[in-house]
Amino acid sequence: MTETNQSTVGEQGEYLSRQVVVANEHGLHARPAGKLAQRAQGFAAQIRIVLDEQEVDAKSILDVLTLAAGPGDVLEIRATGADAAQAVEALETLFHKRFND
Amino acid sequence: MADKILSGIPVSTGIAIGKAFFVNRNHKAHLPRHTVSAAMMDAEVARLHDAFAAVEAELTAIREQVPADLRDYGLLIDTHVLMLKDPKLSGVAEEYIRTLGLNCAWALEKAVADQEAAFGAVHDPYIRERMQDVRVVADKVQAKLIGRETDLTAIPGRVIIMAHDLTPADTVEIQVSRIMGFATVRGGKTSHTGIMARSMGIPALVGVDMLEDVVHDGDLVVIDGLTGKIVVNPTEAELEDYNERAAHFEDYTLKIKRGCQLPAETYDGSRVQVLANIELVEEIPAALDNGAEGVGLYRTEYAYLNRTDLPGEDELAEKYIDLAAILSPRKVVFRTLDLGADKFISAFGELNETNPAMGLRAIRFCLRNPELFKSQLRAILRASAYGNVSLMFPMISGVKEVRQAKAWLAQAKAELRREGVDFNPEMPVGIMIELPSAVMIADFLAREVDFFSIGTNDLIQYSIGVDRTNHHVSYLYQPLHPATLRTIKLVVDAAHQAGIEVSLCGEVASDPFCVPILLGMGIDSLSLTPQAIPGIKRIIRQTNMHDCRKLLRKVLECRTVSRINGLVMDNIFKSFPDEVTFFSSLLENDESPS
Numbered sequence: 267m268t269e270t271n272q273s274t275v276g277e278q279g280e281y282l283s284r285q286v287v288v289a290n291e292h293g294l295h296a297r298p299a300g301k302l303a304q305r306a307q308g309f310a311a312q313i314r315i316v317l318d319e320q321e322v323d324a325k326s327i328l329d330v331l332t333l334a335a336g337p338g339d340v341l342e343i344r345a346t347g348a349d350a351a352q353a354v355e356a357l358e359t360l361f362h363k364r365f366n367d
Numbered sequence: 368m369a370d371k372i373l374s375g376i377p378v379s380t381g382i383a384i385g386k387a388f389f390v391n392r393n394h395k396a397h398l399p400r401h402t403v404s405a406a407m408m409d410a411e412v413a414r415l416h417d418a419f420a421a422v423e424a425e426l427t428a429i430r431e432q433v434p435a436d437l438r439d440y441g442l443l444i445d446t447h448v449l450m451l452k453d454p455k456l457s458g459v460a461e462e463y464i465r466t467l468g469l470n471c472a473w474a475l476e477k478a479v480a481d482q483e484a485a486f487g488a489v490h491d492p493y494i495r496e497r498m499q500d501v502r503v504v505a506d507k508v509q510a511k512l513i514g515r516e517t518d519l520t521a522i523p524g525r526v527i528i529m530a531h532d533l534t535p536a537d538t539v540e541i542q543v544s545r546i547m548g549f550a551t552v553r554g555g556k557t558s559h560t561g562i563m564a565r566s567m568g569i570p571a572l573v574g575v576d577m578l579e580d581v582v583h584d585g586d587l588v589v590i591d592g593l594t595g596k597i598v599v600n601p602t603e604a605e606l607e608d609y610n611e612r613a614a615h616f617e618d619y620t621l622k623i624k625r626g627c628q629l630p631a632e633t634y635d636g637s638r639v640q641v642l643a644n645i646e647l648v649e650e651i652p653a654a655l656d657n658g659a660e661g662v663g664l665y666r667t668e669y670a671y672l673n674r675t676d677l678p679g680e681d682e683l684a685e686k687y688i689d690l691a692a693i694l695s696p697r698k699v700v701f702r703t704l705d706l707g708a709d710k711f712i713s714a715f716g717e718l719n720e721t722n723p724a725m726g727l728r729a730i731r732f733c734l735r736n737p738e739l740f741k742s743q744l745r746a747i748l749r750a751s752a753y754g755n756v757s758l759m760f761p762m763i764s765g766v767k768e769v770r771q772a773k774a775w776l777a778q779a780k781a782e783l784r785r786e787g788v789d790f791n792p793e794m795p796v797g798i799m800i801e802l803p804s805a806v807m808i809a810d811f812l813a814r815e816v817d818f819f820s821i822g823t824n825d826l827i828q829y830s831i832g833v834d835r836t837n838h839h840v841s842y843l844y845q846p847l848h849p850a851t852l853r854t855i856k857l858v859v860d861a862a863h864q865a866g867i868e869v870s871l872c873g874e875v876a877s878d879p880f881c882v883p884i885l886l887g888m889g890i891d892s893l894s895l896t897p898q899a900i901p902g903i904k905r906i907i908r909q910t911n912m913h914d915c916r917k918l919l920r921k922v923l924e925c926r927t928v929s930r931i932n933g934l935v936m937d938n939i940f941k942s943f944p945d946e947v948t949f950f951s952s953l954l955e956n957d958e959s960p961s
Contacts, residue, residue, distance in 0.1 A: 296497055300446050307452070328455040328501065334494045338453040367482065 282344040286361040287335030293336040299367035303327040370600040375572030377595040378561025382613035383548035388526035402468040415471040418511040429610035452455040548590035565896040574838040607707040627658030627901035634911035640892035654897040661697035663894025664872040683746035691754030698755040751791035801825040813865030825874025846875045887919030
């Protein structure tokens with residue numbers, strides 16, 4: 267799977283987006299979801315995670331959990347704001363490293 | 368007529384009459400719900416955020432105390448802190464205050480309900496279960512908001528405690544002198560509320576449905592721990608009747624107490640040691656008053672509960688030395704840390720296990736945390752220089768585990784020797800037989816240790832596959848199930864063939880209906896709740912071994928629990944009518960599911 271980094275204009279204005287794959291054996295369970303939310307909270311940018319029809323706030327562990335993303339699922343990270351590029355980069359790295367799980 | 372009569376499972380005998388006092392209410396059902404004016408909204412929002420911040424500060428402080436080797440637990444607290452910071456809880460609750468004018472407790476409950484709906488829609492059962500963490504976190508905040516944090520140390524006057532549930536940690540914190548009785552919504556026949564109530568000598572009922580709906584703070588209630596009834600606001604006549612019955616029961620207990628210092632010896636001269644199960648040094652006087660010949664089970668875990676850090680070796684040693692010295696020359700058997708399952712939850716938060724009863728608990732937990740284990744072993748060894756001390760390891764499943772535990776003990780001994788610290792190098796070491804696997808290899812295990820102690824509570828639970836605190840299935844918890852009897856006999860025979868002693872320290876040892884059968888098997892000692900010792904000693908002194916063996920032979924031929932219970936009941940009815948009047952027996956579990 268190749269990730270694409272692109273600037274898109276959607277309903278919420280222009281955002282950066284990148285696709286990532288959930289590589290963790292158990293999917294986005296409590297620990298990776300926590301790490302994702304914690305990392306996202308470090309950025310000023312608004313960050314959303316999209317799976318199929320669902321779109322949630324990456325800064326909310328509860329939102330990320332209820333996404334119930336399983337292993338192999340393809341997610342899209344969408345970010346808007348001053349540090350959107352860094353945020354997307356940082357979160358993508360987490361997925362690549364399988365959240366050090 | 369009284370306002371209402373409720374039924375529960377009696378777990379500690381006696382009758383108490385007094386005022387009801389609620390702790391640990393189920394917040395969800397009793398939240399204050401009102402609206403706030405626009406002028407008050409900012410203050411209400413501030414109150415909400417203050418409560419979140421206070422809980423976060425508490426959790427963060429606890430997090431800092433978690434030792435590095437309890438990594439999973441630390442991560443769980445991290446998750447809870449993240450949930451506290453989550454805009455989906457505090458943020459959404461704030462929105463409900465501002466847009467709908469709800470008070471903060473109600474607004475938070477509505478935010479939690481949204482999450483319940485979101486989690487409920489998830490197919491993955493693991494994720495769905497995480498809702499429990501949301502609930503735990505929200506309950507902590509709710510307790511702060513409505514000022515209902517359980518302060519068990521500040522109970523007014525003498526009261527009857529009512530609760531949704533009481534954890535072992537709660538029951539330890541309670542000021543014994545102020546409590547006349549307990550009633551809880553949750554819990555089964557052998558839950559810790561019962562064990563604690565019995566050791567405190569006060570009546571208790573668990574599994575009381577509707578308790579929170581019917582009883583209010585300050586209501587006059589009768590807790591009848593003999594029949595399992597709670598009478599709410601009784602009439603004069605009812606009150607008189609209960610006073611009379613309470614007095615009658617008191618007479619009976621006085622009568623049996625008079626003979627309790629005599630040895631536990633049958634008519635035909637067989638001696639059985641009768642020891643006490645205790646968790647606090649403070650219980651020793653009551654245990655000795657009731658005729659205990661020593662302590663057969665000292666539950667060490669209570670020193671670890673109710674605190675956010677771990678006790679150090681010196682602190683433990685001081686406590687253990689006190690215990691050994693006070694009891695000397697009588698024996699005291701220390702059971703090493705039996706944390707995990709329900710007992711870990713109350714002290715440190717929830718261990719994230721799907722099946723904690725079968726998870727990282729007791730000896731498994733200790734072997735995984737050797738530093739914590741060794742500090743306890745060193746403390747017990749140090750106490751062995753001051754009295755008649757033995758130690759036993761709980762929940763042993765195989766030979767390798769015993770050897771691993773003994774290896775840590777050997778290392779602790781070597782260290783103390785190098786440091787020039789006194790201890791008894793011959794301190795007896797035993798294991799608890801609580802798992803079917805240990806029963807099946809009891810002959811092998813007997814060669815590894817100095818004694819066995821059969822923990823029937825867990826053994827029956829694991830043998831029959833029944834959660835003893837689950838009131839839907841607790842009727843299946845049958846001490847005289849043919850399989851239970853064969854299991855206990857197998858262990859006793861294996862121990863005796865290897866020339867080691869075998870004790871029994873579960874609830875069964877306190878049950879007058881079961882004791883004659885245990886005597887027939889040749890059990891060497893019984894260790895039980897101090898309150899029950901006088902009654903059990905009386906049974907032993909009024910029976911003879913010949914009859915016990917005959918009864919045992921008969922029951923071993925029975926194929927069903929009801930047949931066995933029938934035989935045992937007949938035996939008790941004939942010989943011990945008072946016990947039939949006043950004691951509730953574990954045998955009463957022999958009911959069909961309702």
